[in-house]
Amino acid sequence: MASTSRTRNGRGRGGRGGGSSSLPPPPSTLPLIIEEFFIVIYEDPLVKKALPKKFADYLDGQEPAKVYLRAADCGPRLWTVEVLFDGQGRMYLDKGWENFTIAHGVDFGCYVHFKYEGDDVLTVKVFDGTMCRKYYYSDDEDAEDESDNDVKPCIHPL
Numbered sequence: 474m475a476s477t478s479r480t481r482n483g484r485g486r487g488g489r490g491g492g493s494s495s496l497p498p499p500p501s502t503l504p505l506i507i508e509e510f511f512i513v514i515y516e517d518p519l520v521k522k523a524l525p526k527k528f529a530d531y532l533d534g535q536e537p538a539k540v541y542l543r544a545a546d547c548g549p550r551l552w553t554v555e556v557l558f559d560g561q562g563r564m565y566l567d568k569g570w571e572n573f574t575i576a577h578g579v580d581f582g583c584y585v586h587f588k589y590e591g592d593d594v595l596t597v598k599v600f601d602g603t604m605c606r607k608y609y610y611s612d613d614e615d616a617e618d619e620s621d622n623d624v625k626p627c628i629h630p631l
Contacts, residue, residue, distance in 0.1 A: 507531035511586040518579045521557065521567040528589070529564035537593045540566070542573050545598045547609040552576075573597075578607060 507528045514522075536558050541551040554569035579585060582602030587595045599607045 507589070509586065509588045511584050514579060514581055514583045514585065516581075518574045518581065518583070519571045521565045522570060524564045524566065524587075526562055526564075528587075529558070529562055531589075532564075536564075539569070539593065541594045542569075543590075543594060543596050544573075544577055544609055545596050547577075551594065577609065 507525070507530075510525050510528055512522060512524065537556055539553055539555050542554055543549070543551050552569060552573045554573060555567045557565040557567045559565070573579070577597070577599055579599055584600040584604065586598040586600065588598075589595055601607055
């Protein structure tokens with residue numbers, strides 16, 4: 474009996490013909506969706522912080538003057554933080570960031586996770602240097618009425 478390299482249906486090895494591929498499109502054709510990212514605090518946590526360039530690109534020239542940070546699990550309070558753009562496509566958290574970091578114990582070696590919720594709101598989770606998340610809660614029922622100048626910390630349970 475003669476041996477042949479063709480398999481049934483004449484499709485050659487593997488039995489999968491030319492039809493449509495189930496592979497995803499190449500990365501260059503996928504839409505750019507940057508909803509979550511993190512930064513690592515390598516330097517003074519109280520100075521302005523650069524956000525990833527891809528996130529600034531995702532905002533597609535909207536360039537908000539400020540964003541609102543909400544600490545996950547720390548009540549409804551929104552922290553107003555001014556945003557700077559350097560003209561080179563970089564975006565920085567500036568005035569207001571210092572108060573947020575003090576209130577949430579952001580320090581050297583922390584990993585800060587951001588999730589963009591739309592409408593210039595970012596939900597923030599802070600992880601310590603051991604990569605464990607810091608959980609917070611608020612003991613103030615009037616958290617929504619507080620001024621951003623009040624650096625009342627969320628409570629970090631041990």
